Amino acid sequence: xxxxxxxxxxxxxxxxxxxxxxxxxxxxxxxxxxxxxxxxxxxxxxxxxxxxxxxxxxxxxxxxxxxxxxxxxxxxxxxxxxxxxxxxxxxxxxxxxxxxxxxxxxxxxxxxxxxxxxxxxxxxxxxxxxxxxxxxxxxxxxxxxxxxxxxxxxxxxxxxxxxxxxxxxxxxxxxxxxxxxxxxxxxxxxxxxxxx
Numbered sequence: 091x092x093x094x095x096x097x098x099x100x101x102x103x104x105x106x107x108x109x110x111x112x113x114x115x116x117x118x119x120x121x122x123x124x125x126x127x128x129x130x131x132x133x134x135x136x137x138x139x140x141x142x143x144x145x146x147x148x149x150x151x152x153x154x155x156x157x158x159x160x161x162x163x164x165x166x167x168x169x170x171x172x173x174x175x176x177x178x179x180x181x182x183x184x185x186x187x188x189x190x191x192x193x194x195x196x197x198x199x200x201x202x203x204x205x206x207x208x209x210x211x212x213x214x215x216x217x218x219x220x221x222x223x224x225x226x227x228x229x230x231x232x233x234x235x236x237x238x239x240x241x242x243x244x245x246x247x248x249x250x251x252x253x254x255x256x257x258x259x260x261x262x263x264x265x266x267x268x269x270x271x272x273x274x275x276x277x278x279x280x281x282x283x284x285x286x
Contacts, residue, residue: 124219127169127189132210132221134164135173135183135196139208142179146204152179182213190219 096104141161145153153159156175163173171184181196192215198206210224217225 121218124190125221128185128194128215128219129221130167131170131173131183131185131189131194132224134167134170135181137161137164138173138175138181139196142175142181142198143206145179146198146200146206150204152198152200154178185215190215192216192219194220194224 138159138161141159142153145151145159153175154177156163159175161175164170166172166186169186169189171186173184174182176182179198181198183194183196185192185194193213194210194215195212197209197212199209200206210220
């Protein structure tokens with residue numbers, strides 16, 4: 091018998107399978123999106139971490155407010171409402187409702203060598219949306235773990251290329267270079283506008 095199409099039964103079974111897959115996959119996809127938005131906020135906060143680290147490098151102490159640093163909070167995004175530096179260099183990332191409407195607090199601690207260790211286990215954001223290294227664990231500088239969240243201020247050489255540099259140090263240096271490029275670009279655009 092030659093069949094030229096699908097029977098109603100085959101269509102219903104196909105729709106049922108697709109529906110079951112969608113019901114199972116949708117919650118995982120939504121959780122993945124929320125985690126990505128949280129990671130976006132942590133990435134945006136790297137500029138604030140750099141500002142705190144530069145202050146520690148130049149003054150040998152933690153900043154007491156955002157005004158002590160050269161940091162300017164970025165404009166709000168779909169994920170992040172605001173990022174601020176508070177007393178003792180504490181950075182607060184406030185998320186929008188699309189990113190679970192909570193906060194992550196990045197708390198620096200400094201040792202005698204001006205080495206900063208960041209913990210990110212405080213704030214109101216539920217643990218299910220936090221990165222693994224921000225779920226109630228603190229990592230000390232020099233630890234070698236897969237969840238390393240340390241940033242080190244080296245002994246005075248701003249271009250120090252420590253072979254044992256943590257992942258955040260490398261990301262922070264990349265973010266700093268990117269911020270410097272954007273600042274130069276903005277200054278150039280402002281200069282071009284003023285010349286017109």
